[in-house]
Structures are given as C-alpha cells and as structure tokens.
Amino acid sequence: MEFKEPEMQISAQAMAEAQLPLRYRDYCAHMLVPLNKCRHRTMYMPWKCEEERHAYEKCQYDDFMRRAKMLAQINEDKARQKQHSSAQRRGDIPSLHTLSDDEAMMRDVVARFARDVVQPKVSEMDENETMDPAVVRGLFEAGLMGIETPAELGGAEASFTSAILAVEELAKVDPSVSVMCDVHNTLVNTVFRTYASDALQKKYLPQLAEGKVGCFCLTEAAAGSDAFALQTRATRDGDHYVLSGSKMWITNSGEADIFLVFATVDPAKGYKGITCFAVERDMGVAIAKKEKKLGIRASSTCQLAFDDVRVPAENVVGEVGRGYKIAIEILNEGRIGIAAQMLGLAQGAFDNVLPYLFQRKQFGTLIGDFQGMQHQYAQIAVEIEAARLLTYNAARLKEEGKPFVKEAAMAKLYASQVAERASSRAVEWMGGLGFTRDLPLEKFYRDCKIGAIYEGTSNIQLQTIAKILSREYQE
Template sequence: MRACLRPISAISRPALQRPSTAMASRSFHRSTPARNVQEITRPAIETPVSLWNFTEEEEMIRDTVRRFAQDVIAPRAREMDENEVMDKEVVNGLFENGLMGIETSPDHDGSGCSFTSAIIAVEELAKVDASVAVLCDVHNTLVNTVLRLYGSEDIKKKWLPGLATNTVGSFCLSEPNAGSDAFGLQTTAKEDGDHYIINGSKAWISNSGEADTFLVFANVDPSKGYKGITCFVMSKDMGVQIAKKEKKLGIRSSSTCVLSFDDVRVPKENIVGEIGKGYKIAIEILNEGRIGIAAQMVGVAQGAFDHAVAYAYQRKQFGKYIGDFQAMGHQFADAAIKIEAARLLCYNAARLKEEGRPFTKEAAMAKYYASTIAQQVSGSAIEWAGGVGFTRDLPLEKFWRDSKIGAIYEGTSNIQLETIAKLIRKQYVS
C-alpha cells in the first residue's frame, strides 16, 4: 500500500508530445490566396496529442494516490470530519508516499516530479476527502514552491528536506482586514540588528494546526505600501501562536486558524527572496495555487458524482433502477460534461504553467469554473440519492459542504472574474 513515490524520480520522463513544427508555425494571413480545402496539405501527426497525454510517472502517481486515498483516507474521512481533526496517520501516509515534496528535487529528499503530478495528486485526494487535498495542495503548490523558486541555497538546504519528509508547511498571507485585498496587510517586521521583529496577526490560515514551518508575509516599511511586503520562513517554536481554530461549514478536518505574532525574532537569513518583493512572490504563487484549487474542486465534483451515480444503479423504484429513468440519465450526462470541461481547464492551465507560458487567465478560469461545477454537481448528487442523500449515511452532504470553499479561498469567484475581465480587456484595448 505504501508505495513510495520517490523512486519514481529515477524513471526517464518522456517530454510532453507537441504538434510538429510545421503545424505549430502554420498561420493564414489575409493576403494568402484563397484555396479549396482539398488543396491544403495537412502535415501528418504521428502521435496523437491531447490533455490526457500523461507521462508514465504521472500515471503511476495517480494510481498510488488513488490506492492511498481509498485504503487509508476513506475509512477515516467521516470521523475526521465529525471531530474536525486531521488523523496523524493520514498525514504520515502523505509523507511516506512522497506526496509532500512532489516537485521538490531528490537532492532535497523530494520526489522530483512535475507540477501536473501535484495537480493529479490533489484531484485524487479530493475525490475522497477535500480536507486532505487542501493540506497537500497548500503544502506543495504554495509553501514548497515559494522556497524552491525564491529561497537561497541555504534556505532550500535547511527547510526543503523536512517539508518533504516530516514537516507540514503553512502559507500565511491573509489577515482579518486583508482578505481579497491581501496587500493591505498590517503585520510588520522591524529591523533589529541581525534580526527582524515581527508583530501582527494572520487569519484563515490553512494547515496552521499541523504545521511546524510557516511562510509569513510582513511589511518591513509600511510607508512604501505593498512594496514593503517581505516573505519570511520560520518554525513554530520561534513564537508562532495559534490564537483560534475556526469552526467551518466544510473541509472541517483541515485546520484553519488565526495566528498571532508578538515580538517574534526572525534572523535576516530567513528572508525568502528579496526585501520588499513579497508582493511579487504572493501574486505569482497564488496564480499557481488557483490551479490546485481547481483540481480540488474537480475531485470533489467527481467524488460526489461517483457515489451518487453508483447508488442510482443500485436502488430500484417503479420496477427499475433510478439511473435508468431517462431524466436521470440526462442529468448524469450533463454533469459528466461539466466535470470533464472543468478538468480540461485545470490540466490545460497546469501544462501552460509547466511550459513557461502565460497562464494567469487560464488558472482563474479553471478555478472559477471548477468551483462552480463542484457546487452544482454535489448539490445534484444529493437530490439523485433522494432522502438518503440528505443523511450522513452517504458522503454526499460532505462533498456539498466541502465544495463551497472553492468559491472563496485563494481568490473569490468575483476576484477570478475580475482577473479574467482585465486580461480580456488588455487583449483588445491597446
């Protein structure tokens, strides 16, 4: 069951198949003479290319995570939700299976896999429990990625191995008065010799109950506004205080806490990136994080769909299975189309990111649409199962509760629409 992913990094990873140069570069201009369709010579594509063109490594990760989710998480999901606590065995299993350092280099004890591998893992976890998915997602796409991309070599060497093997990470940006306007944060960091003294508080911080490593954004010079925001890495024993654990509608076993910082001394060498560049780090990382949220929501929608449809073909009414009624079948088809569309938006954004191409609009689209579909499908799934769907005998009500957070964290749906609209305007207005 505990098939560690770390050896997978030794597998030769085939490059993503792309269209031939001839097809990729072909363009038609207004000056091109008109020709019949039959006259156009189309280059042959030897290997079909699609968004489902996953590498052997990525398929192995999907299989490993799926088994882990079914064998370890599924039996504990209901109890964790009821108690609002993440089971330590689940967290240990994530580390043992190499799922907490998916993109981290093997030199730092990670799995050395692709970004899409992380997205696959998040989706598969969310099919069973969105709380576990968000723990893995935040840890990989936010915490690990910030340290990998912006940390000094000393920071990478000191912090990444622990994050890959035994230490949960937390990303601390939001504050009571700085949610959607994240750069209005008021936590300060004042220079004091070889240290900075951090004071303030953070709110809505995921993973904070389990974490021992924290990325904290604080302003070293409030007079400069967001240009004073700087990122610091610190351990809990430096003085991070859990002030309050939120009681939530959904993802209840995922800890979401208020944190307090009271004269916390952090060495200057713990600055991640450059002083005053924290806002840049946050913007770029949250764009990636939105793909992770999309993957969570796709998983939630698929998980609810799988349970409800299976039930519909087990229960009979009026002498035939519920799922065999035409109206039900049409609803299943409509939901399946929407889930697939959300999944394709999600993986398209992930591949764009991997290729180093612009993906901000596509990430926002994926997050917006997937969170919308997750709510719709999980809500319909409850209705498909009838009265039992409204009870806790099936996990459908949990999928529905878990789906709501997708429209809120890492940028609300309105923020996603605003981002998409601005990029569309930029495309059409010089």
C-alpha cells in the same frame, strides 16, 4: 556498397502498400545482400554498367523506404489512437489529455493511498474536525509532500501536473486531506524552490519533504481580497527582524512547523514594503482560535499571533520589499491547485452516486434509466470533463513557462461552480439517503463551498479574467 538496416522493421504488407515492384520486395525484406550480388539481376532497362544499375536501384529503394516508413508510422499512430480510445472507454485514463508514465504512476499511487489510508478515516476526521496524525504521516511516507522538490533535497522531483493529479485524487476521497497536500506543495514548497536562497532551500525543503508541515500566512482581518492591506509589521533589529501582528484563515496552521509569513517592513512604501519570512513554530508563533467551519473540517484553519517574534535576517525569502511579487505569482499558481481540489470533489461525488442510479428502482424502472435523470447526469459528466480540461490545460501552461494567469482563474472559477452543481445534484439523486451523514455526499456538498471563496473569490477570478481579456483585445 551495402544498404543500411532500416530503423524500423517494414512488414510485407507495408511494402505492398508502398507499391514496391514485386521483384524488389523479397530483396528489400531481407536487405542483407549488396546490390551487385543481388539475385534480382533481370531488369527491363538496358544498363550501361553495373554502377548505373546500382544507382537506379538505390534511388528506387530510397523512395520505397520513405513511403514504407511513412505508412508504418501512420499504422502505428492508428493503433495507438485505437488503444487510447479503448482505454478511455474503459476509464483507464481520463479523457481529453495524455499523461506521461510518471504522471500516470503518481495518479495511481495517490488513488491507492486515498483508498487504503484516507478513506477509513474520513468520517472520524470530519466528526472530530482534526486531521489524523497517521494520515499526515502517510502523506510524507508516500512522498506526497515534496512532489516537485528536487531528489537531492528529499523530494520526488515530479512535474507540476503530477502535483495537481495528487490533489485531484485525494479530493475524490476527502477534500480536507487534499487541501493539506495542495497548500504544502503548490504554495509552500514552490515559494522555497522558486524564491528562497540556496541556504534556505537546503535547510527547509528536506524538512518539508520528510515530516514537517508548512503553511502560507498572508490573510489578515483587514486583508482578504485586498491582500496587500497588511498590518503585520517586521522591524529590523540587528541581525534579526521582529514580527508583530496577527493572521487569520491560515490553512494547515494546526499541524504546521514552518510558516511563510508576509509582513511589511515599511508601511510608508505600501505594497512595496511587503516581505516574506520563513518562520519556525518554536520561534514564538502562537496558534490562536481554530475556526469551526461548514466544510473541510479536518483541515485546520486557525488564527495566528506574532508577539515580537524574532526571525533571523537570513530567513527573508527572496528580497526585502518584494514579498508582494511572491504572493501574486504563487496565488496564481495556487488557483490551479484549488481547481484540482474542486475537480476531484465533483468527480468523487459523481462516482459515489452513479452506481445507486443503476440499483434503485421506482415504478419498476431503474431511476438511472428515466430520461429526465439521464439528461441530468450526462450534463454533469460533461461539466466535470470540461473542468478537467481547463485545469490540466492551466497546469501544462504553467509548467511549460507560458502565460497561465487567465487560464488558472478560469479553471478555478469553473471547477468550483461544477463542484457545487455536481455535489448538490448527487444529494438530490440519492434522495433522503443523500441527506444523511451515513454517506459521503452531504460532506462533499459542505466541502465544495470553500472553492468559491479561498485564494480569490469567484468575483476576483472574473475580475482577473476580464482584466486580461481587456488588455489582450486592446493591444
């Protein structure tokens, strides 16, 4: 009889720690010799036969291996933790979470794209209030417009967390570009992947991954926080629906080719009449007024008009009368995307201002070394990390299929608050320079305000959190 090779190599030190008797260590270090031919034949116990001695030694060996493997695993875990802690200190990975290799790669790819492609265009796009076509094209070429889309349909087939990381990294450089990527991925692509028929998925997801921008059309003049007070109508006419009405505050609408439009097929049924349609621009969608905004100016936000737009009946996404369910569920997911935007914005402002604190001197001292200043930037650093934890936690819950609505609302609420505080502080810390348009801080300050407004105001987030807490504690 022979012993099998162990699954992991056991060092001499591990053997010693496992308290294996000395006379077994050399033998077990090689583990190639059958017991009945082992050179360690001198024993201190009388054996009735070779078989009995063999059984005893095998028992001893098995016990040793269990202890040695346990110690080896402990040592491996300690080494990994040491490496992880060192990486955190260097800033190689964000703290409070771990990423898969694919997610870390996605984060790094997007960070390089933001630095090399987006950064040189930020000021110009903000000034002109227009998204540079080269940036839009670059998003598609980098694979950032179909992050969760299956590979066979032209996407990257990555995790939801990967999409959130992409949004965060883009927002560190330009929240406007981050918004485009976020809406396109977490709202439009997700609706098609989750609710659309196979035919619609095969038709539109490849286009959305390879070059056509999508937008999500829910909000109307009378339907903001009360999202289901829709006035846009969809009337059945043979094998088509005829859409009539208007939408406003529609992100990406200036560049979009594919529109997810929510309209009611039967006003008498209230929210149960709401239906989602996939509408192409050349079906007759009219891009009306483009809003002039405080922040995220390069992101197009327009009003839309539907004047008897004929849409094929097969372009109904999901079921007729079930559009409200799509909207509710997708907006809950979208809040995690907004949290990631605000998280990235806060981190971007922080990263831009901190070096200045250790270059600028007043009264012969670096301003970053004054205790009052130290307390301020330490506090903001804590809040950014807390926002990151909330955001990543909500993302993980969502992709694991666990309840995440409360956590998404918490993440969106808190991250938007932190973004306001971080960007405001950053402007103040840099003094007069921070107030100028020569530096990105004033733009971060303008861009952050939308985080407390779209995809549910801060009060709506609080209401959502309170509603779920009330239910949890009354059950």
